[in-house]
Amino acid sequence: MNDPLKLFATCPKGLEYLLRDELAELGALQPREALAGVYFSGDLALAYKVCLWSRLASRVLLPLAEFDAGDGEQLYDGIAAVDFAAHLADEGSFAIDAVGATRGVTHSHYAVQRVKDAIVDQFRQRLGTRPNVDTERPDVRFNLLLRRERATLSLDLSGAPLHQRGWRQGHGKASLKENLAAALLLRAQWPAVFAAGGCLVDPLCGSGTLLVEAVWMAADVAPGWKRDYYGLLGWRGHDAALWQGLRDDMNARAQAGLSSLGQRFFGFDQDAEVLEEARHNVQHAGVAGFVHLGRQSLSHLTRPRECPQPGLLISNPPYGQRLGERDELQPLYRLIGEKLQQEFNDWRASIITSDAELGRAIGLRAVKRYAFYNGALECQLLNFDLAASAAAVPREVKPLSDGAQMLKNRLDKNRKHLRKRLEREGLQCYRIYDADLPEYAAAIDVYADHLHIQEYQAPSTIDENSARQRWREIVRVAGESFGIPRERIALKQRYRAKGGEKYGRMDQRGEFLTVEEGGLKFLVNLWDYLDTGLFLDHRPLRARVRELARGKRFLNLFCYTGAVSVFAADGGASNTVSVDLSTTYLEWASRNLGLNGFVGNRHRLVQADACAFLEQDRELYDLIYVDPPTFSNSKRAQDFDVQRDHVRLLTLCMERLAPGGLILFSNNYRRFHLDSEALAALDMREISAATIPFDFERNPRIHRAWELRRKE
Structure with a gap:
């Protein structure tokens, strides 16, 4: 039996969890989300099926080789070692896409040129002929990824982005890509609404992308139904019979689905030119008979008479960044809210916007918010359940208990006490309550317009029922x-289990918020992990790194989501190196660096055990930041215990410290004791008190920190 193929499907950022679930439904083995894509395994039939049926993927890549590519020569040699005759005919055509960089390969054009040279040279040496380059519709397209001094060469089975379904004839202003439109429909629960007999209305339909995707989704039409070009068709490993069988099945399903579909799709726009584009698009998509298009302003929108059942209103209105300014668009968003309440008060509604103020102008409370990227623009999909809102009637509010009233008074007091300083320092993320009242054992943190509440272990004198009530x-x-x-409140609640109290299973939303600290932007995830991605108690340490970083070579060990590296880069570090064993955290760190414009080979991310990295690395650093976990038992590295192993760790750091350099060392193990005798070669100064933020004053032992220098 052949081993399953290792594959990678790319997608827009924010769609990773949806794509993972979609691939699992298609039969993928071990789908695992990464930044802007999902790794999975399967046979060739599965790879073909994903190309035809994935509504969310952008490309389907089959990795061919992975090798060192620190410079152009290594890149050339690695490519030359691949047997391209197994993939490309000698008189065929090919194209190369390259992304990323290494120290010696910093430009994608240069990378493409070296790959092309290696492929052409191989064919000339073996056969005396060479394949041609065709950047538009090549027989075979290769994808090169450069990251952390390594290169991955893949075969692009899709050939062209899969969001190009083959039906689009015209683009409205600020059109959605088709795979993003499909993701919005899935998050809006369109399949369930349709199954219950509901219609779909897009009151600002533009070129009709949401309408076409909704029809195809409802009718079981594959996204590849209208496509005539795939990169796999010119691949020498292509199984034409297998492919044709899958296409025959796809065509049969499309015919059956469309034959039983009624006219339950309604699109309106006041721009006649854009509406004409929508008409052309629905015609080429083969769904013109199912979609009603009408020229109409939003002010005249009414619920279609053909829709007796509650349905879905979904739209992509102007955001402000592209088509108008916020002040001009506020009335439009208010009108959307009014129409939802007047005409669609038992429907569901979903609106995508990049501007939180415009979203609030709708005047309705969203039951769900999902983060997406429309190109490079970060957006949110706001989901409204109008039926639930309409059904909600004022109910008698149960008065607070004496204890809850005390808690409210304490929160109000804390807010008043911190307000001026929070405003002066422009802080969006801070701790407002830290078990101030022992009976209410929790930490409450503010993240912009969200709350993160983490339960502490209740005192032994409190019975479980009372703890749950509190x-x-x-x-x-x-x-x-x-x-x-x-x-908008994320909860981390404990439960009793073998071995003591533990936190319950985290969510898997894949929702990230963008928050600010010190003029910099960071992604946090309040739901999916025990920690959010930004240690609030380290705020002074991050600021200290920024002050010290100018012109320094900076190393961040156990870098987590890279927040400290972002501050170092902003402080003017000559370069940054961020080391962590977790690919999840390194991808997160990459996003945080990129969010603030710190990209390129000056900011390196390394997946490695920290001690192993220090033993192998030969660089010297002027500023080293070390914030290890208390314990770690990763399968990919030796067990780590900060008390047992800190001497080895800091000794290795000292060996990598440039003359005059500084180590900032921090950890949150409350019983930690720094072994000054074993580290006698270092000057040590504890700075813990100066690194505890004002909003953590009630918990001064939340971490300890030292400045360490090599003794003269």
Whole structure:
């Protein structure tokens, strides 16, 4: 039996979790999300099926080789070692896409040229002929990824981006890509709405992307139904019979689905030219008979008479960045809210926008918010359940218990006490409550317009029922005090299990918020992990790194999501190196660096065990930041215990420290003791008190920190 193929499907950022689930439904083995894509395994039939049926993927890549590519010569040699005759005919055509960089290969054009040279030279040496380059529709397209001094060469089975379905004839202003439109429909629960007999209305339909994707989704039409070009068709490993069988099945399903579909799709726009493009698009998509298109302004929108059942209103209105300014668009968004309440009060609605202020102008509370990227623009999909809102009737609010009232008073007092300083320092993320009242054992953190509440172990004198009641009171009081709805409150609750209390299973939303600190932007995830991606108690340490970093070679060990590296880069570090064993955190760190414009070979990310990296690395650093976990038992590295192993770790750091250099060492193990005798070669100065932020004053032992220098 042949081993399964290792594959990678790319997608826009924000769609990774949806794509993972879609691939699993298609039969993928071990789908695992990464930044802007999903790794998975399967046979050739699965790879073909993903090309035809994935509504979310951008490309399907089959890795051919991975090798060192620190410079152009290594890149050439690695490419030359691949047997291209197994993939490309000697008189065929090919193209190369290159992304990323290494120290010696910093430009994609140069990378493409070296790969082309290696391929052409191989054919000339073996056969005396050479294949041609065709950047538009080559027989075979190769994809080169350069990252962390390594290169991965893949065969692009899709050939052209899969969002190009083959039906689009015209683009409205700020059109959505088809795979993003499909993701929005999935997040809006369109398949369930359709199954229940509901219609779909897009009141600002533009060129009709959402409408076409909704029809194809409802009718079981594959996204590849209208495509006539794939990169796999010119590949020498292509199985034509297998491919044709899958296409025959696809065509049969499309015919069956469309034959039973009624006219339940309605699109409106006041721009006659754009609406004409939509008409051409639905015709070429083969769905013109199912879509009603009408020229109409939003002010005249009414619920279609053909829709007796509750349906879905979904739209991609102007955001402000592209088609108009915020002040001009506020009335449009207010009108959307009014129409939803007047005409669609038992429907679901989903609106995508990149501007939180415009979203609030709708005047309705979203039951769900999902982060997406429309190109490079970060957006949110706001989901509204109008039926639930309409059904909600005022109910008698149960008065707070004496204890809950005390908690409310404490929160109000803390907010008043911190308000001026928070405003002066422009802080969006901070701790507002840290078990100030022992009976209400939790930490409450603010992340912009969200709350993150983490339960502590209740005192032994509190029975479990009382602890649960007080937990519910914490959530209620915090939400009411800040005016934040429940859907924007992330909870980390403990449960009793073998071995003591533990935190319950985290969510898998894949939702990231962008928050600011010190004029820099960071992605946080409040739901999916125990930690959010930004250690709030390290805020002074990050600021200290920025002050010290100018002109320095900076090393960040156990870098987590790279926040400290971002501050070092912003402080003017000559270069940064961020080391962590977790690919998830390194991808997150890459996004944080990129979010602030710090890209390229000056900012290197390394997947490695910290001690192993220090033993192998030969570079010297002027500033080293070390914030290890208390314990780690990763399968990919030796067990780590900060008390047991800190001497070895800091000794290795000292060996990599340039003359006059500084180590900033921090950890949060409360019983930690720094072994000054074993580290006698270092000057040590504890700076813990100066690194505890004002909003953590109640918990001064949350971490300890030292400045370490090599003794003269």
